[in-house]
Amino acid sequence: MYNKRTYHGRIVKFCLHSVYIILIFVFALASCKSTGPAQDDSAKKPGSPQAVEKAKLTKYPDAMLWQIDAAAKDGTPSKVYILGTYHAGDDRVLNFPECVSNALEESDRYVCELSSQVWAQLPDMMQSLTMKSFLTDLSHTLIDDLTEEEITLITQFIDPQTLAQLVCFEPWVLNNYLQPIVMLAADLDSQKAYDVMVMDYIATQKNNQGFEGLDDAQTQLDLVAWGDWDTQMTMLRDTLDDLTNLEVAAQEMTELYELFLQADDQAFADFYFKDFENEIKKHPVYKDYFDALLSRRNKDWALKIADYLDEPGVTFIFAGCAHFVGDDSVFDYMQQNGILK
Numbered sequence: 001m002y003n004k005r006t007y008h009g010r011i012v013k014f015c016l017h018s019v020y021i022i023l024i025f026v027f028a029l030a031s032c033k034s035t036g037p038a039q040d041d042s043a044k045k046p047g048s049p050q051a052v053e054k055a056k057l058t059k060y061p062d063a064m065l066w067q068i069d070a071a072a073k074d075g076t077p078s079k080v081y082i083l084g085t086y087h088a089g090d091d092r093v094l095n096f097p098e099c100v101s102n103a104l105e106e107s108d109r110y111v112c113e114l115s116s117q118v119w120a121q122l123p124d125m126m127q128s129l130t131m132k133s134f135l136t137d138l139s140h141t142l143i144d145d146l147t148e149e150e151i152t153l154i155t156q157f158i159d160p161q162t163l164a165q166l167v168c169f170e171p172w173v174l175n176n177y178l179q180p181i182v183m184l185a186a187d188l189d190s191q192k193a194y195d196v197m198v199m200d201y202i203a204t205q206k207n208n209q210g211f212e213g214l215d216d217a218q219t220q221l222d223l224v225a226w227g228d229w230d231t232q233m234t235m236l237r238d239t240l241d242d243l244t245n246l247e248v249a250a251q252e253m254t255e256l257y258e259l260f261l262q263a264d265d266q267a268f269a270d271f272y273f274k275d276f277e278n279e280i281k282k283h284p285v286y287k288d289y290f291d292a293l294l295s296r297r298n299k300d301w302a303l304k305i306a307d308y309l310d311e312p313g314v315t316f317i318f319a320g321c322a323h324f325v326g327d328d329s330v331f332d333y334m335q336q337n338g339i340l341k
Contacts, residue, residue, distance in 0.1 A: 054069075054070045054071040055068055055069070055070040055306075055309060055334070055339050055340045055341060056068065056069045056070070056340075056341055057331060057334075057340050057341070059265065060097075060099045060263070061263060062097045062098070062099055062263060063083070063096075063097040063099055063100050063263050064083065064084035064085070064260060064263050064265060064268075064321050064324070065081065065082070065083050065084070065097075065099055065100055065103065065263075066081070066082045066084075066324065066331075067079065067080070067081055067082075067103070068080040068081075068082070068305070068309060068340070070309040072309070072310055072311055072312040072313075073310045073311075074312060076312040077312070078308070078309050078310070078311060078312055078313065078314075078315075079106075079313075079314045079315070080305055080308050080309055080314075080315045080316075080317060081103040081106075081107060081314070081315070081316045081317065082305075082317045082318075082319075082324060082330075083100060083103070083194060083198070083316070083317070083318040083319075084260075084265075084319070084320065084321030084322075084323070084324045084325070085193060085194040085195045085198075085318050085319060085320055085321055086193060086194070086256075086257055086260045086320075086321055087190060087193050087195060087320065088183050088188035088189060088190045088192070088193050088257070089188060089189065089192040089193045089194070089257070090187060090188060090189065090192055091192065092261060093192060093193065093194060093197070093261070094192065094197070096194075096197065100194075103316055104198070104201055104205075104316060105205075106314050107314045107315060107316035108313040108314050108315070109209075109211075109212065109308075109313065109314075109315050109316070110198070110202050110206070110209070110210075110211035110212070110315075110316050110317075110318070111211055111212045111213070111214060111308070111315060111316070111317040111318075111319075112195070112198075112199075112211050112212070112213060112214070112317075112318055112319060113213065113214050113215055113220070113319045113320065114213045114214075114215060114220065115210070115211060115212050115213035116199075116202075116210035116211045117210070118213060118217060119199075125217065125221065126224075129221055129224060129225060130169065130173055133169045133170035133172065133173055133225060134168060134169055135168055135169065135170070138168060141167045141168055142166070142167035142168075142169070142170075142171055142174060143167040145171075145233060146167075150237075150240055151163075153240060153243060153244060154174075154178070154240070154243075156243075157178065157181055157243065158177070158178070170225065170229065170232060171229065171232035171233050171235070171236045172224065172225045172226065172227075172232045172235070172236075174236060175232065175235055175236040175239050176224065178236075178239050178240075178243065179239055181243060181246070182242050182243075182246065182249045182250055182253055183253065185246050185247070185249070185250035186250040186251075186253040186254045186257070187254075188253065188254075188257060194318060195318060198316075198318045199211070214297075214300075214301050214304055214317070214319060215297065215300075219297065222292070223289075223292060223293060226289050226292070227285065227289065230285075231285050231289075234283050234285060234286075235289075238279070238283075252275070255271065256268065256271055256272060259271055260321060265321075265324070265325045266325070268321065268325055269322075269325035269326035272322055272325070272326070273326050273327075276290055294322060294323060294328065295328045297323070298323055298328060298329060298330045298332075298333055299333045301319075301323065301330050301333075302330050302331075302333035302334045302337060302339070303337070305317065305330065305334065305339075306334065306337065306339045309339070
């Protein structure tokens with residue numbers, strides 16, 4: 001078992017080393033301001049007759065793919081495809097379903113949670129965010145708030161030297177360092193995901209035209225380093241609970257992934273949001289986090305997608321599946337705004 005005093009000695013040795021954590025997120029990725037069409041609020045007021053009459057939502061049975069048909073402001077047809085993604089995968093997603101391939105080929109422009117320009121800036125953004133969380137007073141670090149049992153557990157996955165560096169930062173840094181372990185235990189790979197495949201398709205088949213973003217940078221950076229110290233410790237300990245019961249946590253992730261592959265949006269939502277409800281019951285501080293993670297962003301995305309519907313042509317949007325299922329989904333807000341029938 002590792003002793004906390006040992007770690008204070010390691011901290012002195014390693015605190016001057018920078019820890020650059022470049023994260024690939026499960027539910028939310030860092031992004032910059034959307035470069036999509038400017039919003040026309042007058043055309044998006046709830047009850048807009050044009051939107052109610054002309055926007056129709058259809059779900060494809062073979063994928064988490066939706067199609068919205070409408071009319072652009074100039075009266076010509078407009079269409080938006082929305083591919084709900086799972087930010088990790090296996091060999092079963094190395095080829096797109098036919099409906100997705102056809103939608104990609106038909107589309108004129110592409111939109112992700114973050115723009116292609118920001119993807120290029122992501123390492124610098126994450127480095128800056130991480131270094132801002134470096135503790136100015138090393139007389140009390142994360143190691144002081146971890147129990148001996150927690151330290152022992154962590155060192156099953158992280159070598160002592162790395163841990164000695166990570167505890168010099170706010171708790172979210174260690175938490176995000178640990179979270180991918182469950183994904184790996186579930187035999188899922190962040191590089192085998194529809195997000196990555198779509199980006200590769202745009203680069204190779206669409207002359208690297210790039211893609212626009214739905215979020216601004218600050219929205220997603222706030223989610224990465226969410227909450228005060230106590231909130232971050234709560235979230236870290238939840239991750240440690242997953243590592244304690246790694247087989248169970250990996251199985252749950254696998255089950256959700258299987259529902260995604262089956263394109264069963266209702267079953268996916270039931271499974272996904274049941275876990276959210278359980279987390280909020282245990283830790284009420286999660287309510288604001290989940291609202292920021294999904295509901296508030298979904299409300300903003302609903303308006304941005306409506307802007308794309310105002311433009312002629314075909315738009316292909318690919319973003320986390322959880323935004324498009326369950327209550328307070330993007331589609332719910334589009335209906336409330338009078339955009340969808």
